[in-house]
Amino acid sequence: MRNSGEEIIIKNDRAVGVKVKEKHGKSFTLKEYYAPVIISSVGFYGTFNHLVKQKVDFLSQLEELSGGMSAISLYIGLKESPSKLGVKGENYWIAGSYDHDATYETRNDIVKGEIDSCYLSFPSLKEQNPEQHTAEIISFADFEAFEKWKDEPWKKRGEDYEALKSKIAEGLIACVEKQHPGFKDLIDYCELSTPLTMENFTSKLAGRMYGLAHTPQRFSSEWIKPQTPFKGLYITGGDICTTGVVGAMMGGVATASALDGAFGFGKHLYKIRKYNKTEVEV
Structure with missing residues (x-):
């Protein structure tokens, strides 16, 4: 910035x-x-x-x-239009099971690369004449899973942090690939943001993207x-x-x-x- x-x-x-x-x-x-x-x-x-x-x-x-959840986002640049996969700009909620409470309880397994639920969007397909095609994958995670790097500056959090980001990115892509075979081959570039990124750029405590907790x-x-x-x-x-x-x-x-x-x-x-x-x- x-x-x-x-x-x-x-x-x-x-x-x-x-x-x-x-x-x-x-x-x-x-x-x-x-x-x-x-x-x-x-x-x-x-x-x-x-x-x-x-x-x-x-x-x-x-x-x-100020309690609440944060998220991990994978921003993706594509080689060509994802319409070849049959998508037309819809948003997808991908879930590994119908037990959404259980899915939520295991949200921090994302740091192991174990991901069976996510949100998938194709922003470029919502534009009339996109110059490049993009996709975005989002999944929930807690700030605490990344807390050990909270005092490190952006872009300087070390090799372990970057390795973790790569593992998570691979897990997110694999989750989408199960539902949309061929998606992985379309990827040209990707960049992952974590709850630390969210906190850094939005000033929201622990990267809690929805702000104040929705309680009575x-x-x-x-x-x-x-x-x-x-x-x-x-x-x-x-x-x-x-x-x-x-x-x-x-x-x-x-x-x-x-x-x-x-x-x-x-x-x-x-x-x-x-x-x-x-x-x-x-």
Whole structure:
């Protein structure tokens, strides 16, 4: 990454800007940018444990809700279109058995290269005119399975870590190959990310990709909303609503509405309706 957010600047209980580390060649400079409104999309944990240096009252509750799973992702470049395997851009959930509870309990066997369940996607087949074809394989795993390397920097975690990644990648490919014979022969390049990668690039505790745990406590916590204890600072994304693409989208809607005051959502609906009506008339 060329730039990274380092701190949200708080003055007199108000967010006034951000400090950004900018990369120039092999050196970094710290710059400050100021704005009347700051919106954080890294979730509650990343915001209040990394970016905001002031303590908030709900920090202990936040720690309790920061549990959850992480994942391993294999990003694949293909030599040619996977449509020759009969796929048309669908997403696949591959499972070795119907006992999904048992599958979940053995999720960390992935470090042994023993994988019988995963998610398979072909992003390039969802594009109209892809220049290159790609695939992605995802499987669940806990951060603890990789914890011994947590203090090592990205790309410098040693030969054992790289060997483990290679073993996992081979296991994921073998899992897909059982369901889609010929898939392995299409692979030109692949790169594996682990929960350590997820934590490094998203600032989510232990690489827990879905953010706050989905428990009754989460949905009854009054502090989970776009507004924060600091004026001018708002949270957006999945932590505001729920997980997944739609959850993140609705989190964005909630934040945009909060910026427009008590009746913000209604104001936005009116604008959308007015815009659509104009388009139809034209």
